[in-house]
Amino acid sequence: MKPRFVIGFGVILVAIAAMMVFTISANSNLEVKVNDLVAEQARGADLSERVLKLTGMVVGESIVYDPATFHLQFDLVNSRDELANNLAAAPRITVVYRGVKPDTLVNEAQAIVTGKLAADGKFHAGNSPDALMLQCPTRYENAEAAAGQ
Amino acid sequence: MITDVGYLAVILALAASVYAAGASLWGVTRNDDRFVQSGRIAATLTFPLILAGALGLWFALVNGDFGVKYVAQVSSLDTPPFFRLTALWGSQNGSILFWNLVMSGFIFFAMLKPWREDKPLLPYVTATMMLILAFFLFINLFIANPFERFLFPPSDGAGLNPLLRHPGMIIHPPVLYAGFTGFIVPFAFCIASLATRRADNLWLLVSRRWMLVGWAFLTAGLFLGGRWAHDVLGWGGYWGWDPVENKSLVPWLIGTAFLHSAMIQEKRGMFKNWNVFLMLLTFASVIWGTAVVRSGVLTSVHAFAQSDLGPLFLAFIVLMLAGSAVLWISRLDTLKSDNALDSGFSREGIFLLQNVLFVSTALTVFIGTIFPIITEAVNGTKVTVGPPFYNQVAVPQMAALVVLMGVAPLMAWGKASTRALGRMSVVPLILTALSLVALVLAGVQQPIPLALFALSFYTLYQTLIEYGRGAAARVRSMGESWPLALGRLIARNQRRYGGYLIHIGVVLFAIGATGKGFYGVDVLRNIALNDTVTVGNYAFTYRGVRAIPCEFNDCRTMQASLLVTDAQTGAIVGALFPHRDSYPIQQHTATIADVTGSWFEEVYVILAAWEDGGATASFQIYINPLINLIWLGGAVMILGFLVAFWKAPEPVRAPRVSAALARGAAPSR
Numbered sequence: 031m032k033p034r035f036v037i038g039f040g041v042i043l044v045a046i047a048a049m050m051v052f053t054i055s056a057n058s059n060l061e062v063k064v065n066d067l068v069a070e071q072a073r074g075a076d077l078s079e080r081v082l083k084l085t086g087m088v089v090g091e092s093i094v095y096d097p098a099t100f101h102l103q104f105d106l107v108n109s110r111d112e113l114a115n116n117l118a119a120a121p122r123i124t125v126v127y128r129g130v131k132p133d134t135l136v137n138e139a140q141a142i143v144t145g146k147l148a149a150d151g152k153f154h155a156g157n158s159p160d161a162l163m164l165q166c167p168t169r170y171e172n173a174e175a176a177a178g179q
Numbered sequence: 180m181i182t183d184v185g186y187l188a189v190i191l192a193l194a195a196s197v198y199a200a201g202a203s204l205w206g207v208t209r210n211d212d213r214f215v216q217s218g219r220i221a222a223t224l225t226f227p228l229i230l231a232g233a234l235g236l237w238f239a240l241v242n243g244d245f246g247v248k249y250v251a252q253v254s255s256l257d258t259p260p261f262f263r264l265t266a267l268w269g270s271q272n273g274s275i276l277f278w279n280l281v282m283s284g285f286i287f288f289a290m291l292k293p294w295r296e297d298k299p300l301l302p303y304v305t306a307t308m309m310l311i312l313a314f315f316l317f318i319n320l321f322i323a324n325p326f327e328r329f330l331f332p333p334s335d336g337a338g339l340n341p342l343l344r345h346p347g348m349i350i351h352p353p354v355l356y357a358g359f360t361g362f363i364v365p366f367a368f369c370i371a372s373l374a375t376r377r378a379d380n381l382w383l384l385v386s387r388r389w390m391l392v393g394w395a396f397l398t399a400g401l402f403l404g405g406r407w408a409h410d411v412l413g414w415g416g417y418w419g420w421d422p423v424e425n426k427s428l429v430p431w432l433i434g435t436a437f438l439h440s441a442m443i444q445e446k447r448g449m450f451k452n453w454n455v456f457l458m459l460l461t462f463a464s465v466i467w468g469t470a471v472v473r474s475g476v477l478t479s480v481h482a483f484a485q486s487d488l489g490p491l492f493l494a495f496i497v498l499m500l501a502g503s504a505v506l507w508i509s510r511l512d513t514l515k516s517d518n519a520l521d522s523g524f525s526r527e528g529i530f531l532l533q534n535v536l537f538v539s540t541a542l543t544v545f546i547g548t549i550f551p552i553i554t555e556a557v558n559g560t561k562v563t564v565g566p567p568f569y570n571q572v573a574v575p576q577m578a579a580l581v582v583l584m585g586v587a588p589l590m591a592w593g594k595a596s597t598r599a600l601g602r603m604s605v606v607p608l609i610l611t612a613l614s615l616v617a618l619v620l621a622g623v624q625q626p627i628p629l630a631l632f633a634l635s636f637y638t639l640y641q642t643l644i645e646y647g648r649g650a651a652a653r654v655r656s657m658g659e660s661w662p663l664a665l666g667r668l669i670a671r672n673q674r675r676y677g678g679y680l681i682h683i684g685v686v687l688f689a690i691g692a693t694g695k696g697f698y699g700v701d702v703l704r705n706i707a708l709n710d711t712v713t714v715g716n717y718a719f720t721y722r723g724v725r726a727i728p729c730e731f732n733d734c735r736t737m738q739a740s741l742l743v744t745d746a747q748t749g750a751i752v753g754a755l756f757p758h759r760d761s762y763p764i765q766q767h768t769a770t771i772a773d774v775t776g777s778w779f780e781e782v783y784v785i786l787a788a789w790e791d792g793g794a795t796a797s798f799q800i801y802i803n804p805l806i807n808l809i810w811l812g813g814a815v816m817i818l819g820f821l822v823a824f825w826k827a828p829e830p831v832r833a834p835r836v837s838a839a840l841a842r843g844a845a846p847s848r
Binding site for chain 1: 419520523528531532535536539543546547550551560561562563564565566567568571572575576703705759761767768787788790795797799
């Protein structure tokens with residue numbers, strides 16, 4: 031291939047790569063767990079500008095929801111184990127979300143929340159449709175295990 | 180019992196595939212055709228054997244044999260018969276069996292096809308396909324076994340995931356699997372061509388049609404998946420850059436690049452190495468995509484549960500890539516181009532540019548998808564990139580591809596002339612300008628959507644004019660009537676005009692995606708009984724909720740009713756009855772949207788919640804302009820495929836292949 035083509039395509043690819051690097055640095059979300067975030071908070075780290083993807087287990091009794099204003103608030107702890115055996119002492123983060131309370135938001139659901147840790151110490155979920163994702167990854171396996179007993 | 184026979188059949192299928200690979204390679208090294216034929220027969224048998232396995236599992240599903248773990252996992256006494264059939268691909272283990280079934284189906288047809296000039300490729304084609312099939316059968320039997328039984332059978336099962344009880348979900352997985360596994364045939368031909376040190380276009384000519392079939396299934400699978408997400412997931416969209424979606428898009432992009440650059444090799448004997456590279460990359464991305472959903476390495480709402488398949492798939496991909504790369508590099512010298520690229524300003528030049536863009540778009544999506552894995556490997560923390568990354572990096576590249584789609588057909592081979600290009604662009608450019616004026620007058624004023632609409636319209640007009648130009652020539656020279664001329668034009672050159680039809684489908688999709696993306700409305704409203712709220716041009720009056728019978732035995736349904744009127748005139752637009760189905764056993768709620776509006780603007784409403792027995796209710800209201808163009812675009816693309824694929828009788832094709840072969844092979848000797 032002639033050098034000018036190589037140069038031409040090189041320029042295109044470099045431009046795309048540059049666009050990628052630039053966009054990634056502006057749009058990437060760090061995945062964190064509740065305990066890590068609490069530890070960072072305790073160290074006094076300022077994370078208010080960083081978009082985070084927080085994973086944790088929903089504490090059922092902490093769920094507060096006002097349907098008229100769509101204000102939803104709940105706490106997350108690190109793991110199912112802590113939820114079951116060590117709830118009082120377990121580090122927790124309060125999540126604030128504006129939107130309809132999903133039916134899947136129940137005790138022990140695994141939540142993946144995308145948002146920022148605001149100055150008020152609470153984790154504010156963003157506005158995107160997938161800012162609050164809930165899954166019960168063991169649901170079917172549990173049912174299977176139950177069925178097998 | 181019957182199920183165990185099925186199990187045995189799958190074990191035999193694994194044995195047959197290992198034997199077929201061995202016999203083929205033995206036969207070709209010993210130059211003994213009997214072994215090659217024996218391998219071919221064994222390979223052909225894998226499909227009936229796996230089918231017997233699937234029938235065995237179906238038998239267990241239909242009869243509610245909950246002693247089989249998989250049956251208890253995906254069905255229950257309440258599961259309707261129809262969904263017991265689709266439960267075959269309702270979860271990991273069964274869906275891998277189904278995957279094997281579809282893949283062996285392609286192998287079956289490839290083995291049974293008439294082998295003529297491509298006969299020397301046969302042993303390698305068999306061996307390649309059988310080694311891949313053996314890998315998936317191994318997983319099916321030793322890691323994700325759907326035939327596994329309980330020691331003490333339960334009396335009832337868990338039931339099918341409610342999300343999968345949708346017509347789109349019934350057809351979407353089989354179609355997508357066909358898209359993925361269909362690429363195994365061209366891949367095997369590519370490997371066989373490398374192994375036999377062939378410099379000609381044979382593998383390309385034979386596998387082009389297989390490639391097209393895989394591509395069409397993948398295209399249909401992508402659109403059906405989007406439609407399913409739109410109808411069932413209740414978020415008003417059709418695409419969310421989720422890893423599970425991306426893993427289908429990446430092979431589609433690379434496969435599309437291949438389909439285009441293959442034309443250049445066929446016509447001009449160029450890009451031979453590049454085509455091999457694209458083929459290897461396409462199939463590697465298929466395996467990567469399978470690993471993404473099945474290993475649970477990426478966080479995704481739709482992904483299958485965590486499993487220990489990750490390392491195994493990684494090992495397989497590495498082995499496959501390393502093997503084919505070594506093979507390819509050792510054959511680089513045989514794959515010299517017959518012609519040099521003289522000018523970038525030519526059909527070949529544009530194709531090359533377009534190919535680079537397809538691959539870079541695929542790379543962008545790939546990097547975005549695996550970014551969490553990369554960052555975790557590098558510094559221990561997962562970093563994900565969201566939709567903005569894809570919208571800002573991948574979408575502009577796709578937009579550039581739309582423009583190239585309009586320009587490429589105008590470019591001459593070898594070296595295009597600026598004057599001819601300018602002359603042919605005048606009319607489409609004028610039409611585009613007029614369309615833009617109309618859009619601006621209609622209220623579209625943001626620069627980015629205007630630019631996207633402009634380039635879509637340009638390509639649309641340019642492509643339509645291509646049909647017009649061709650038909651006009653026939654009308655003039657043959658004296659045919661316009662409809663006849665158009666029909667004969669397409670019939671005489673199906674690949675070309677079928678391809679243009681696919682381009683039109685893509686443009687319709689692009690227009691729809693721009694409309695939905697930039698002018699879609701998405702709001703959440705809490706409405707009191709008999710109150711009205713206004714969103715956009717529509718007024719929504721809430722008329723209450725009530726319980727209605729659910730479609731299935733294991734759920735309850737609450738339905739809301741809303742009256743939608745034109746906010747200005749008060750004219751009735753429609754009545755909406757969105758509902759929520761709750762499944763207590765599965766602890767799942769399905770939000771089923773209802774839609775009204777016009778063909779050009781969809782009003783899509785979800786019942787999000789209700790309070791105090793329905794005194795107030797919350798609705799997620801979406802207004803999706805032009806979203807129907809997205810579905811129409813998909814349908815047109817498939818129609819275009821059918822035009823390009825539909826084949827004149829066999830005798831006409833055989834000499835053409837030989838002629839093309841001679842053309843492709845001659846200059847390199």
